[in-house]
Amino acid sequence: MSKIAPIFKREYSTRVRKRSFLLLTIIGPILMASVGILPIYLASLPEEARSVLVLDKANVLRGQRGNDEVQLRYLGPSEKFELEEAKKLFLQTEEYALLYIPTGSEGDPDFIAQRVQLFGRDDVSLAVKEYLEDAIRESIESDKLRAQGVDPALIALTKTQVEIHSFNLGEDGKQEQSAVELKMAISFLSAVLMYIFIFLFGAQVMTGVLEEKGSRVVEVLISSVKPFELMLGKILGIGAVGLTQFAIWIVLTTLIYIGFTSLFLGDRLEALRAAQEAGQTLDQGGMQALVQMVESLNFPLLLGGFLFFFVAGYLFYAALFAAVGAAVDNPGDTQQFMMPITIPIIAAFAVSTQVIEHPDGALAFWFSMIPFTSPIVMMTRLVFGVPAWELGLSMALLVLGFLSTTWIAGKIYRSGILLYGKKASWGDLWRWIRN
């Protein structure tokens, strides 16, 4: 088995030195960190107020001035202006949009509410449109209430904001802040990452095999090493490239994220931490809840789980990818044999979007047991908590699974790599496996 070492080394070092590896290694964390940073950054940007020109024929808005983001300026007196004039005027000004509220049907508010028009030079932002809709609706609703003899202020008084704080109660009575939203996000991210990694590096195994076949290197290699050693060295080498990339991503993403948050949110986090150390519970809502949620996650389990399911899932699929590469003669022919590989991966991904909603359901259970789908589906479930026996069984089945695919792929690979100028049929594959 000593021959696996130089093969492993070649596969690893030639790939790690490639420019594309470097590029992906740098771009990956920037992309991932920006997913976390961008919303924070955007939220911290001061919004510029947008001025909207209003022709309110029905006097629905009663001269409201708007808020910090949307300012309303009225064309008046309204009965002197028609829509066409207002449009011309609007185009001569710098105003952001033109709102037209018509009148008619004896001032029936429901009739008017259906016929409001909004004009902009380009698409009007959704936020502005929603603000205007809300303003018109509230105004009409108040009118209707008054018409029924009800004071709108009374209604406002009865409005109640409800917020449920959910907790996970452990067997030992320990309660933890529940973090469903965060967990769902992490669950989805895990599934996406697993999906990308298996495809990305599995496909590299396939193209690697095809390259050796195409350049006929394989014949020279096979006279020096066993086909199985060659296949295993390649799979392990490329897998190590994947792990390296993953490790760099994790480290860089963390660094970028920490760097950014301490730079922009440093003061607020400091205050929060100081308050916590002093035993105070600041009623700072969101931020404190977030920190508590993050602390409630079992990161060692998540990272460990991801490593295991990535390695085992990759091994499971990489062997199959290697077999496909060996069975065909050029990249164009891979399609036929790729189907049985891509369908389970895509299915697993599709199922995982359901599993996020019901992580303990029957669908989640079965798909996290079948080795074809378990790497992705189990990663989706893991953050929500999985009984130890289920996790253990799933892992054991996956190990059995990759041992079997490696064994089967080894047989196909051994016969396939020396078959030139011809694409194997399903019958050929079956014959090779039985041999």
Next chain:
Amino acid sequence: MEPLLSIRSLVKRYGAHLALDGIDLDIPRAEVFGLLGPNGAGKTSLIRIINRIIEADEGEVLFNGKQITAEDVRRIGYMPEERGLYPKMEVGEQALYFAKLKGMSTAEAKTSLKEWFERFEIESWWKKKVEELSKGMAQKVQFIATVVHRPELIILDEPFSGFDPVNADLVKEEILRLNSEGATIVFSTHRMESVESLCRRIGLIDRSKLVLQGEVGEVRRRFRENLYRIEWKPLAPNSGPIWPEGVVALETNPAGDGAFRALLRIEHPATKSQVMSALLENAEPIFFEEVLPGIHEIFVRTVAGQLHA
């Protein structure tokens, strides 16, 4: 002495197709052996079985008298007909990789490769990528990768294809040098030009069977047609030798300066002595030589003969 490589009753089938049909072959140590045969005859299958790339269905391959093992295959250097190098890899790195796969240590491999690169005057290629090389250049690198680990047995499948005449001679020289240092050489080809100048023994495979094998001179004598080329100068003008019964003069031509040259077939009851006597009677002999068929002719005759049989 026990042959280095013995092949016993080897059979290989691909489905219904019989690729090798009971091949028996001995390749003595330090020999230069030519494995001949038309395309598709089974040469490559045989070579692949020797290298344990594929398995035989029946029969065995003995290396030094014992069933060949993976360990033995390390002592073989094999250059396949379809050359294989990683196009994106640097030449030196690649040669090192192959040497290491054959079990050399990095230091050993580097020293040996340096020697070879100097010998072929290609030191400047070390950092070049294979895809930047011409076909002939890549061929040289491939040859070095094949022999760098000083194999006992060197198997070359069509070694001269892709080389210009100058480089073909260079490689031919190196093959002979390796042979003089004790390596056994097997090379397979369907082109006969290089065979007679290189091989001491040949084996001819045609349609899955070994139809001919032996020492080159012995094989040529086996195919002798009793043809002789004779040159003489008549003692008197307008006279000449009178051939005994059984001699067929296939052609007789003036050879300049009053001499004549003839191609004779000497058949029963005539003998070489009778022909010589006849010659001495009327002429001054210049030379008398048996014409043996070339390997090329034997090849064509054997393969064509099989075709008609």
